[in-house]
Amino acid sequence: MTQLNTPDPKKSHLRTRFASRSEVSETGAMRAADLLGRLRRLSRERGWDFREREGRGSHVVVTINGRQSSIPMHRGDMPPGTYRGILRALGINPSEIEE
Numbered sequence: 001m002t003q004l005n006t007p008d009p010k011k012s013h014l015r016t017r018f019a020s021r022s023e024v025s026e027t028g029a030m031r032a033a034d035l036l037g038r039l040r041r042l043s044r045e046r047g048w049d050f051r052e053r054e055g056r057g058s059h060v061v062v063t064i065n066g067r068q069s070s071i072p073m074h075r076g077d078m079p080p081g082t083y084r085g086i087l088r089a090l091g092i093n094p095s096e097i098e099e
Helices: 009-028 032-046 080-090
Strands: 048-053 061-064 067-072
Touching: 009 032, 009 061, 032 061, 032 080, 067 080
Parallel strands: none
Antiparallel strands: 048 061, 061 067
């Protein structure tokens, strides 16, 4: 008879990796359409110069106060690193978007 849910010490690194990945996606994940809407609202509220145009493929190029970034308009949540990179390129603190 084998026990169910017995942790395998050889696979402990997999549990740690997947657990941290899910935590990141819960806190930093956002759909591209939601990010674009929040950027529009934030720019309107603060009086920033906001421009958007179609990019190549399924991307939208956003310019805010002369700083430019490309937003991939794919389905589902955007990877946390992509989200942070877009905000960094636009010079926006993530706490400003999440208000």
